[in-house]
Amino acid sequence: MNVKTRFAPSPTGFLHIGGLRTAFYNYLFARKQGGKMVLRIEDTDQQRYVEGAIESLLRTLAITGIIYEEGPFSVNGTLEQRGDHGPYIQSQRLAIYQKHAKELVESGKAYYCFCSSDRLAQLRYQQEIAKMPTKYDRHCLSLSKEEITKRLEQGESYVIRLLVPEGETSFEDVIRGRITIANQEVDDQVLLKSDGFPTYHLAVVVDDHYMGITHIIRGEEWISSVPKHVLLYRAFGWELPVFAHVPLILNEDRSKLSKRQGDVAVEDYLAKGYLPEALLNFIALLGFNPKGNQEIYSVSELTEEFALEKINKSGAIFNREKLDWMNGMYIRQLPEETYLEYCQKFTLSDFGVSQEKLQRIYHVEKERLVRFDEIPSKIQEYLIIPEYDVALLVWKKSDVLDAKKHMEALLRMCTDFPEATWEDLPLIEKAIWQYIESNEIPSGNVLWPLRVALSGAQHSSSPFELLWVCGKEESLQRLQCALQKVAASS
RNA sequence: GGCCCCAUCGUCUAACGGUUAGGACAUCAGGUUUUCAUCCUGAAAAUUCGGGUUCGAUUCCCGGUGGGGUCACCA
Secondary structure (H helix, E strand, O other): OOOEEEEOOOOOOOOEHHHHHHHHHHHHHHHHOOOEEEEOEOOOOOOOOOOOHHHHHHHHHHHHOOOOOEEEEEEOOEEEEEOOOOOOEHHHOHHHHHHHHHHHHHOOOEEEEOOOHHHHHHHHHHHHHOOOOOOOOOOOOOOOHHHHHHHHHOOOOOEEEEOOOOOEEEEEEOOOEEEEEEHHHOOOOEEEOOOOOEOHHHHHHHHHHHOOOOEEEEEHHHHHHHHHHHHHHHHHOOOOOEEEEEOOEEOOOOOEOOOOOOOOEHHHHHHOOOOHHHHHHHHHOOOEOOOOOOOOOOHHHHHHHOOHHHEOOOOEEOOHHHHHHHHHHHHHHOOHHHHHHHHHHHOOOOOOOOHHHHHHHHHHHOOOOOOHHHHHHHHHHHHOOOOOOHHHHOOOOOOHHHHHHHHHHHHHHHHHOOHHHHHOHHHHHHHHHHHHHHOOOOHHHHHHHHHHHHHOOOOOOOHHHHHHHHHHHHHHHHHHHHHHHHHHHO
16 A cells, blocks of 8 residues: 555644644654655635745744655745645635535535524524534425525525434544444534535545545544544545544643643744754654653654554643753754754844854853753853852852962963963863862862852853853953952952 | 543653563752763652452453543634
8 A cells, every 4th residue: 555644734823733743743654654745735714814824834844854745835935736636725626625515415415504604503502501412403404406406596605514324433543443423423514615615524535535645644633523524435435544543732731732821833942942853852752652761763763663553542741841851962962063053043143242252152052051042141141240259259168268369370370371272172171170280279179269250150161161262351351350359358 | 511532650651461560851869070061870759449350450341530622614
């Protein structure tokens, strides 16, 4: 079998985390099976359409490296569709849906309905009060052929509804096994809306069939509408695809992941400086476990290990703390060049300092960065010394005089550093250690006051790194400043 | 509420019906280091409950409870 999957978002906003994972699973499965993936835009709701959403979607998929073979692509700012089963944008396929809806009417599997939305709302309201299930009452099913023709000719607005037969509908889900639902639970779903657009249910079945989709991998929230789809496949006489409904990604309170409870847009995460690879790695593991104890997986490892049967059944809470940890791991593994590009991108102003200096800050911060959006504040830490107390200059059992003594020595020593030393972190380090060791001083007695003099903080990068980043002039200035503080306090 | 789905540490998860129920994040305690971070060691932390089936259930079955999803001319 030639495997073909699809990701079919509706252009109503940004791609969100759940969508990304669904897309990624579709991608992984297609890859693993040597198949193809389709991207289809489900824009059948004219009201909810958001300008620019398609472009944003394509951009996000491109950035995260989820590639597909068929569907719309953005080429030099214009939308271009590739593939033999297009168009891949549902609003461009209206005629196909209309034709199929009418076919169903002719074969008696669907019927015209002229009920007004007012009547439907009224009906629903009454059913709710009576604690009845809210379903269409088939008011229009009994209409005679003549009457239907007449009303159609008069241009009355209508929809086409699926005629759900009696009995029950069951289907096999790769992740959950057999699921059976009584047809009386299924409403006579509208297939074709009065504006001529199809509803999701008609469009998805028609498209998945004609596009040759073999595996439908999508969120669990669709389970309850599968019977409608199965009924449609049967009505058309088409072969059923394989269904795989993946568990939901949850908020802290276990409800379906939503806005209002934190970021859900993938773009937001990218903007915060999460790496696409880290995001994918993290999100893939929410509901899927390849091997056992490993945590960091490359996309190719995930592809290799991917199997629908390995996907869990229960929802998973999106845990930012673990994402942060993972992102830090990925940052540390980044090739220097790529790392610097990211740093550059997240450095939103020039801070009035040289490129050289920024580069040194980036280099030094690589070990502790969790997200790239921390970059600006990290840079600030090197540029502005917070007000600090003289006492902070003193290391543990040492005292102010001792600190003063070493800082004076350091000041002299640094003043005499050759230019080459200032350019070279290891040389700086070597020179300072030489002072410490040749005088047999406890290292903290020297290094701690140096750190504080240069950073004004108890948590900072190493004094060597601080010297290297600050450079000669600034370093000497800060040491002098610290000495003045000491003098003023005694 | 009807229907459907689900249930292992706080969180993400592992465990052919036989394990001291494993790992990771977070937490806490040590160690390394000049601090933070990294790194290393360790601690605390779970099979929702009740019935079966079985020599033996986290694992299979039934029920309760709990959580979620869904009930549109939205997807």
